[in-house]
Amino acid sequence: MYWWNMSKLEDDLREGRVSENERFMYYPATFLAWNLAVCSGYSFSMEDLTSTALNLTATIIGTISCHRVNKMGDNADFIPRMICLGWPAGIRIAVFFASIALLIAGVVRLPAAAYGLEAYISAMRDHLVHIWGISWGVFFLVPYYSLIYSGFIRIAQTKAPENMAKVEPINTRRPKSDRELAWEALKYPLAVVGGIGIAVLSLIVAMNLGDLEFSERTRTLLLPGLALMSGAVWLCDVRTRTASETIASRKVHRSV
Numbered sequence: 001m002y003w004w005n006m007s008k009l010e011d012d013l014r015e016g017r018v019s020e021n022e023r024f025m026y027y028p029a030t031f032l033a034w035n036l037a038v039c040s041g042y043s044f045s046m047e048d049l050t051s052t053a054l055n056l057t058a059t060i061i062g063t064i065s066c067h068r069v070n071k072m073g074d075n076a077d078f079i080p081r082m083i084c085l086g087w088p089a090g091i092r093i094a095v096f097f098a099s100i101a102l103l104i105a106g107v108v109r110l111p112a113a114a115y116g117l118e119a120y121i122s123a124m125r126d127h128l129v130h131i132w133g134i135s136w137g138v139f140f141l142v143p144y145y146s147l148i149y150s151g152f153i154r155i156a157q158t159k160a161p162e163n164m165a166k167v168e169p170i171n172t173r174r175p176k177s178d179r180e181l182a183w184e185a186l187k188y189p190l191a192v193v194g195g196i197g198i199a200v201l202s203l204i205v206a207m208n209l210g211d212l213e214f215s216e217r218t219r220t221l222l223l224p225g226l227a228l229m230s231g232a233v234w235l236c237d238v239r240t241r242t243a244s245e246t247i248a249s250r251k252v253h254r255s256v
Contacts, residue, residue, distance in 0.1 A: 020071075020075050024079075028059070028063045028064075058141040061145075066078075066082060069152040070155070070156060073156030085147070085152070089148050089151075102124075102128065105125075105128045108127055109127050
């Protein structure tokens with residue numbers, strides 16, 4: 001991975017010497033660098049720190065999960081697929097969130113209708129801004145990457161059998177040792193727990209730097225946000241194992 005020398009990177013890209021794994025490394029690095037650059041320079045806020053830490057954690061986990069599934073298929077075109085799948089996924093989630101927020105605001109602010117339509121609309125608008133401010137971020141990113149992840153699973157299940165000619169026959173591969181199998185099962189959950197742990201640790205350190213209190217939005221982000229992210233990670237890991245077994249069975253069937 002090149003950090004400075006663009007000319008060599010241009011040569012490698014032109015000659016096709018950049019592997020799919022190397023391309024993957026550039027994607028999250030660029031995305032995270034831009035997010036950190038945009039978030040820097042603002043006044044210190046516990047809400048901003050909580051939101052940024054959770055968003056970055058969700059982005060890293062989501063991107064790695066999608067790449068992990070893409071490798072089970074043809075291990076190609078990860079970045080184009082990520083961008084293309086992200087467009088309809090983002091629109092779907094935005095429409096869904098807007099509909100739910102509008103319904104909640106309409107019901108909660110219904111008593112304001114007694115003061116007239118204008119007062120009711122104004123109360124709804126204020127409540128919509130409140131709901132949107134709390135729900136945006138990790139509550140958007142988790143279902144966003146979950147939809148993209150589901151798309152990658154469907155692509156991988158289709159592409160893997162089509163690329164059997166390029167895959168080494170299963171019966172000729174060296175069987176993995178017990179230690180390798182144990183590490184294969186643990187490395188992903190450990191990485192996820194480590195990422196969430198870093199996010200929580202950064203919040204604890206930040207609280208000790210000054211007289212800071214958890215606001216309503218911070219509590220909403222920290223507790224349900226981490227619970228939602230952990231549940232999504234567990235579900236993705238289960239689906240990945242299921243998809244891997246399905247793809248492996250198809251490869252065995254075709255090889256026979």
